[in-house]
Amino acid sequence: MSNSVYQINKGINQSIEFKGLKAQYIWYLGGGVVGLMILFAIFYIIGLPSIFCVGFIGICGGFLVFKIYQMSNQYGEYGMMKALARKQIPKIIKIYTRKVFLM
Numbered sequence: 274m275s276n277s278v279y280q281i282n283k284g285i286n287q288s289i290e291f292k293g294l295k296a297q298y299i300w301y302l303g304g305g306v307v308g309l310m311i312l313f314a315i316f317y318i319i320g321l322p323s324i325f326c327v328g329f330i331g332i333c334g335g336f337l338v339f340k341i342y343q344m345s346n347q348y349g350e351y352g353m354m355k356a357l358a359r360k361q362i363p364k365i366i367k368i369y370t371r372k373v374f375l376m
Contacts, residue, residue, distance in 0.1 A: 288350050293342065293345065293346075294341065294342065294345050295345050295349060295350045296350045296351075297353075298341050298342075298344060298345040301341055301344075302337070302338065302341045305334075305337040305341065306334070306337075309330050309333055309334050309337065312330065312333075313326055313327075313330045316329070316330075
């Protein structure tokens with residue numbers, strides 16, 4: 274009988290992280306890059322000069338990466354969902370009749 278050595282995966286049930294991006298922000302960055310590639314193709318097919326296309330997409334891509342990393346650092350894994358949920362909670366509940374309490 275041979276002895277087997279099994280490696281234990283310590284990162285099980287943890288969210289994924291890639292170069293500092295956490296959880297859903299990886300998908301946001303991927304979607305943004307795909308969108309920029311489609312925009313570049315549209316600009317190139319229209320006939321705009323390629324130096325303009327590359328420059329514009331480069332600037333937009335840099336801004337996209339900057340904003341995604343900023344959101345990832347600011348909100349973390351679940352913080353943006355919590356911030357969006359907090360905005361949906363009403364600040365004041367006004368009830369002008371007592372019918373709600375008399376049932």
